[in-house]
Amino acid sequence: MRMLVLLATILIGLGSTAFAADDVATAQSVIRSQEQAFGRDDAAAAYSYAAPAIRQLFPQADIFMFMVQNSYAPIYRHKSLEFGEARAANGQIAQRVHIVDANGEAWEALYTLEAQPDGSLKITGCSLLKAGQAV
16 A cells, blocks of 8 residues: 555656657656556566666566466456656656456556666566455
8 A cells, every 4th residue: 555655646746747759668668568468478578678676576577477367467467558647857757547457357567667867768666456455
């Protein structure tokens, strides 16, 4: 629950700062690429999009994949994934994602991504709520 509050605070804190459309496109490409890696059960590829802090928590690709399969099943396997609102500031992007899981239930995800020293964007977190639930 604390993670959800933290991520909601980040999204609110980012405000409506203007940012280049290519920053959003890059963030969405990272999320989509990780989602496609999950679909192929390619743990190494999915793990490659995780930020260093996530990699510290889950030091091996197979451990990361196990966590996703068990804690983020709607992201791991779903019927549809559609991007919603995105906000950015100070090298960070928050991206809402609307998901319909394998059972047809709607979910809302909030991904956070951060620019890395090499210029790439990596996923720093993802909160997941069943659609219609309060934070």
